[in-house]
Amino acid sequence: MRPSASDRIRLVAELDTLFPGRVSRSPSLLEQHSHGEGYHAAHAPDAVLYVETTEEVSQALAFCNAHDLPVVAFGGGTSLEGQLNAVEGGVSLDLSRMTAIIAVHENDLDCRVQAGVTRQALNLHLRDLGLFFPVDPGGEATIGGMCATRASGTGAVRYGTIRENVLGLTIVLADGRIMQTGGRVRKSAMGYDLTHLMIGSEGTLGIVTEIQLRLQGIPETTAAAICQFDTLAGCVETAVQVMQMGLPVARMELLDDVQMQACIDYSKLDSYRPVPTMFFEVSGGPQAVAEQIGTIEALSVDNGGASFAWSTRDDERAALWKARHAVYWACLAFRPGYVGISTDAIVPISALTEMILGAKSDIEASGITAPIVGHIGDGNFHTVMLVPPGEDALARAHDLDARLIARALSLGGSASGEHGVGLAKRDYLPQEHDPVSIDVMRSIKATLDPKNILNPGKIFPAARP
Amino acid sequence: MRPSASDRIRLVAELDTLFPGRVSRSPSLLEQHSHGEGYHAAHAPDAVLYVETTEEVSQALAFCNAHDLPVVAFGGGTSLEGQLNAVEGGVSLDLSRMTAIIAVHENDLDCRVQAGVTRQALNLHLRDLGLFFPVDPGGEATIGGMCATRASGTGAVRYGTIRENVLGLTIVLADGRIMQTGGRVRKSAMGYDLTHLMIGSEGTLGIVTEIQLRLQGIPETTAAAICQFDTLAGCVETAVQVMQMGLPVARMELLDDVQMQACIDYSKLDSYRPVPTMFFEVSGGPQAVAEQIGTIEALSVDNGGASFAWSTRDDERAALWKARHAVYWACLAFRPGYVGISTDAIVPISALTEMILGAKSDIEASGITAPIVGHIGDGNFHTVMLVPPGEDALARAHDLDARLIARALSLGGSASGEHGVGLAKRDYLPQEHDPVSIDVMRSIKATLDPKNILNPGKIFPAARP
Incomplete structure (x- = not known):
C-alpha cells in the first residue's frame, strides 16, 4: 500500500539523510520534474533525487521498494507521451548527472556510457576518433531515456533504432538488485534476451544506469x-x-x-x-x-x-x-x-x-x-x-x-513508431496488441516489480478490460 | 508433478484420440526425435505429435499442461547443443509440416511464414520476386527453430542475426493461449518487446508457430x-x-x-x-x-x-x-x-x-x-x-x-554466438551472466510456464547455486 501524504514527507526526509545534499523539494525543480516535452497536465513528484552511480540507484530503489514509494526515472526530460509524469507522486530519480563515457573501444566500434550521457555529448566525444552513434531523436535526450522509450530518429532507416544499437545494459531492478544484461559481442545466443525486454519498457521494469552501445565509423564520403x-x-x-x-x-x-x-x-x-x-x-x-x-x-x-x-x-x-x-x-x-x-x-x-x-x-x-x-x-x-x-x-x-x-x-501499422506509450497511448495498447500479449506483459511487470513502484500508471490502460 | 510411466502411456493414447493419425510411437521416429545434430546422448520422447496449425499447437499444449507432460518443439532437427533431447520424456511436437508461406509483401520487403518453413524453401519461393532472406545457418533449419535458438550465419555481418530480421511472432504459451507479438512495421514503441524475449528462448517460454520476417532485395551486383x-x-x-x-x-x-x-x-x-x-x-x-x-x-x-x-x-x-x-x-x-x-x-x-x-x-x-x-x-x-x-x-x-x-x-566474449545453450552450455550460463540476471530469467520462466512443461532441463544449470 502506498504511504500516506504525511508518510511520504517523512520518507523524503529519510532519503535526504541517506543522500545528503542530493534531495530537493524546491518548487521549481518539482515542476521541472513533473512532465516531459509533451502536452500532458503535469504531475509533480514528492521529491527529486539526483543520483551519480549505479550503486546509488540501487540504494534508492531498495529504500523506495521497502516503503512502496513510486520512482520515476528522469534523464533529459524530453519524452513526449507523459512518461515522466509522477502520477502517483514519489521520487523523480534524476540520472542526468550520470554523464561518464566509461570506455570507448574504437577498434570494436563500441562504447560504454552512463545513462545520463546525451547523444550530442557522445558524438562530440567520438568525432576525433572517426566514429559516431547513429540514433538521433530530437531534443537533448539521454541515452538511458532513449533505451527506456525505444527511441530512434533519422538514422534508423540505415542503422536501426536504439534496439539494434544496444549490446548490453546495467539495470537496477525494483528491489535494488543490480543486473548486467547482454555483453560486448555483436551477437550471443546464451540465454533470454533481457536487454531487449528492458528497451522500451519505459522505466516500468528496471532503471537503466549503463549502456553498451554499438558505434559506426564515419563514412569516407x-x-x-x-x-x-x-x-x-x-x-x-x-x-x-x-x-x-x-x-x-x-x-x-x-x-x-x-x-x-x-x-x-x-x-x-x-x-x-x-x-x-x-x-x-x-x-x-x-x-x-x-x-x-x-x-x-x-x-x-x-x-x-x-x-x-x-x-x-x-x-x-x-x-x-x-x-x-x-x-x-x-x-x-x-x-x-x-x-x-x-x-x-x-x-x-x-x-x-x-x-x-x-x-x-x-x-x-x-x-x-x-x-x-x-x-x-x-x-x-x-x-x-x-x-x-x-x-x-x-x-x-x-x-x-x-x-x-x-x-x-x-493498414497494419502501429500507434507509435518511436515515442512510446507513456500516459498518452495507454488506451491504444489494447487496440494494437491482443489481450494475451498484454496479459503476458502485465505478468512480467508483476514478477519484476511486485509492488508496482517503477513508473506506475504508465504503458498499461488504467482499468483491466 | 510429472505423470508416471504408465500414466504417460495413457496420456499418449488420449492424445492419439485428440489428434487421430498424428501421434506416433514408432521406434525409428522416437529415435529421430531424440536428438539434434549435436553429439549428445539421445533422450527419446514418449511420442511424436505432428501438428499443422497454430490451433493444433494450442490444443496440444493445453492438454500437456493440464497433465504436466513435457513438450519439446521439433523442426528441422538441426540444432547442435541438445535442444531437442526429450530429457524428461513427454511429447516431441513436430512442426515440420507447417510449411505454408502465408504471405509475401514484396513491396514491404516482408513475409509471414509458418514455423516449419526452411530458409532454403523460402529463398526458392522468393527468388523470382527479386527478394531473399539473409539468415543462413548451416543445415536445413526451419525458421521456427532459428527463432528458438537465435540463429545466424554468414549473412549476419551485413544483415544481422534472426533477432534483427523478425518483426513479429505467433506464439503458443505453455497453457495453450495464443499470442501475437510485434507486428508488420519496421519499428514500434508500443509496449514490451515480447518478440525478442521469445527469440533465443529455445522453446522454454512458448512455441513459435508463425513468423513475420524482414526480407532484402537481391542486390544489383x-x-x-x-x-x-x-x-x-x-x-x-x-x-x-x-x-x-x-x-x-x-x-x-x-x-x-x-x-x-x-x-x-x-x-x-x-x-x-x-x-x-x-x-x-x-x-x-x-x-x-x-x-x-x-x-x-x-x-x-x-x-x-x-x-x-x-x-x-x-x-x-x-x-x-x-x-x-x-x-x-x-x-x-x-x-x-x-x-x-x-x-x-x-x-x-x-x-x-x-x-x-x-x-x-x-x-x-x-x-x-x-x-x-x-x-x-x-x-x-x-x-x-x-x-x-x-x-x-x-x-x-x-x-x-x-x-x-x-x-x-x-576477452569479453560469449560461449555461444549462434548455437544456443541447450544442454551443452548450461553450466557456462553462470560463467557468462550474473546471478541476478539468471534469477530474472528463471522468474520469467516460472511466470510463463509454471509447470515447467516447455523443454524442461534446457538453458538453466540443473542445480541452483
Whole structure:
C-alpha cells in the first residue's frame, strides 16, 4: 500500500539523510520534474533525487521498494507521451548527472556510457576518433531515456533504432538488485534476451544506469540531397521505391508543404519553396555515393521531383540536418502561443501513400494546422498538431490523433513508431496488441516489480478490460 | 508433478484420440526425435505429435499442461547443443509440416511464414520476386527453430542475426493461449518487446508457430572474392580492418589451413592451397561493388594476402558458398568415423587475433584435429573438434571447448554466438551472466510456464547455486 501524504514527507526526509545534499523539494525543480516535452497536465513528484552511480540507484530503489514509494526515472526530460509524469507522486530519480563515457573501444566500434550521457555529448566525444552513434531523436535526450522509450530518429532507416544499437545494459531492478544484461559481442545466443525486454519498457521494469552501445565509423564520403516535388504522392512514392530497391540510404526525411513553410521561416531555408520536399543523405565510398545519388535523382525525377540539389560540403549538410532536427521548434514558432502535440504513427511502407494522403485529408477536415514530417523510409511520420488555447481545439486534436492511429492500425501499422506509450497511448495498447500479449506483459511487470513502484500508471490502460 | 510411466502411456493414447493419425510411437521416429545434430546422448520422447496449425499447437499444449507432460518443439532437427533431447520424456511436437508461406509483401520487403518453413524453401519461393532472406545457418533449419535458438550465419555481418530480421511472432504459451507479438512495421514503441524475449528462448517460454520476417532485395551486383594468406594472423587482421573501416561487406568467412584442406578434399576446391583463407562477398551497385573489392584487395595484400581472385559469375559464387555451407560435412569426411563437435565462441573483434591464435595453440596442445571456420566479421568462429571413439578423446574435446570458452569469456566474449545453450552450455550460463540476471530469467520462466512443461532441463544449470 502506498504511504500516506504525511508518510511520504517523512520518507523524503529519510532519503535526504541517506543522500545528503542530493534531495530537493524546491518548487521549481518539482515542476521541472513533473512532465516531459509533451502536452500532458503535469504531475509533480514528492521529491527529486539526483543520483551519480549505479550503486546509488540501487540504494534508492531498495529504500523506495521497502516503503512502496513510486520512482520515476528522469534523464533529459524530453519524452513526449507523459512518461515522466509522477502520477502517483514519489521520487523523480534524476540520472542526468550520470554523464561518464566509461570506455570507448574504437577498434570494436563500441562504447560504454552512463545513462545520463546525451547523444550530442557522445558524438562530440567520438568525432576525433572517426566514429559516431547513429540514433538521433530530437531534443537533448539521454541515452538511458532513449533505451527506456525505444527511441530512434533519422538514422534508423540505415542503422536501426536504439534496439539494434544496444549490446548490453546495467539495470537496477525494483528491489535494488543490480543486473548486467547482454555483453560486448555483436551477437550471443546464451540465454533470454533481457536487454531487449528492458528497451522500451519505459522505466516500468528496471532503471537503466549503463549502456553498451554499438558505434559506426564515419563514412569516407557523405552527401546530402534535397528534392522538391510537385505532389506529396510523388514524394512518398520516391521513398517507397528507394526502400524497395534496397538502396542503403543513410537518411531520408519527408517534409510536407506546411512543414517546409515552417522550416523556411524558422531555419531561413530561403532558397526553397513551400512544397513537399525530401531530404536525403547517402554515405560510403565516393563511387558508391555518386552511384546512389544518381539512382535517387532518377527516381525523384520520375516521380515529379524538381530542383534536385546535392552537396558533400560539411557546412551545407550540417545546416540541412540542423533545420530537420529543429522542425518541432519551427512548428511551435509557426503558430505562436499554440501547443504542439506530435503524432507518431507508422505503417508498412507499401501503405505509406494511402496513409499520408489520408492523414492530409484528416488534417484538413479537422481544421487544425498540422505540418507533416516523416522518417519516411521506416514508414513512420509525425504531424505536429498546433492547437490553439481552449478545450474544444484540444478535443479536436485528440480526435485527429485517434483518426490517424485508427487509419495506421487498419493498414497494419502501429500507434507509435518511436515515442512510446507513456500516459498518452495507454488506451491504444489494447487496440494494437491482443489481450494475451498484454496479459503476458502485465505478468512480467508483476514478477519484476511486485509492488508496482517503477513508473506506475504508465504503458498499461488504467482499468483491466 | 510429472505423470508416471504408465500414466504417460495413457496420456499418449488420449492424445492419439485428440489428434487421430498424428501421434506416433514408432521406434525409428522416437529415435529421430531424440536428438539434434549435436553429439549428445539421445533422450527419446514418449511420442511424436505432428501438428499443422497454430490451433493444433494450442490444443496440444493445453492438454500437456493440464497433465504436466513435457513438450519439446521439433523442426528441422538441426540444432547442435541438445535442444531437442526429450530429457524428461513427454511429447516431441513436430512442426515440420507447417510449411505454408502465408504471405509475401514484396513491396514491404516482408513475409509471414509458418514455423516449419526452411530458409532454403523460402529463398526458392522468393527468388523470382527479386527478394531473399539473409539468415543462413548451416543445415536445413526451419525458421521456427532459428527463432528458438537465435540463429545466424554468414549473412549476419551485413544483415544481422534472426533477432534483427523478425518483426513479429505467433506464439503458443505453455497453457495453450495464443499470442501475437510485434507486428508488420519496421519499428514500434508500443509496449514490451515480447518478440525478442521469445527469440533465443529455445522453446522454454512458448512455441513459435508463425513468423513475420524482414526480407532484402537481391542486390544489383554481387561479387565473391577469395584470398589466401601466408599467415592466420594476416587473415584475421584483414577482417578486423574491414570491420573497422565500416565496409558493408555482405559476407566474410575465415577458413584456417586445416579447414581448407578438408574443403579442398570434400568440395573439390582443387585450385586452392591448404592455407588460411578468406571468402568475401560484396554487393550493391556495380560501382560500389568495384570500389569495395578494390579496398578489400588492398587491405588483404597489406596483410600478406596473395592470389586475390574475384568473380561476379553466379555459378562460381554458388560453388564457393556451397563449399562454405558444407564445412561441417567436409570436417566429418576429413576423419571418417570420428564425431564432430562444434564450438561456438565469439569475442569483440579487437580480440579476434589473440582469440584465434590462442585457440590454434589450445587445439595443438589438445592433440585433437579441429579445423577453424569463422563468421569472422562478427567475431564468431567454430572449431569442429573431430573426436575419435573413446571416453578419453571425448573428455579431451570437452576440455578443449572449456579452454576456448574460458579464453573467449576472459576477452569479453560469449560461449555461444549462434548455437544456443541447450544442454551443452548450461553450466557456462553462470560463467557468462550474473546471478541476478539468471534469477530474472528463471522468474520469467516460472511466470510463463509454471509447470515447467516447455523443454524442461534446457538453458538453466540443473542445480541452483
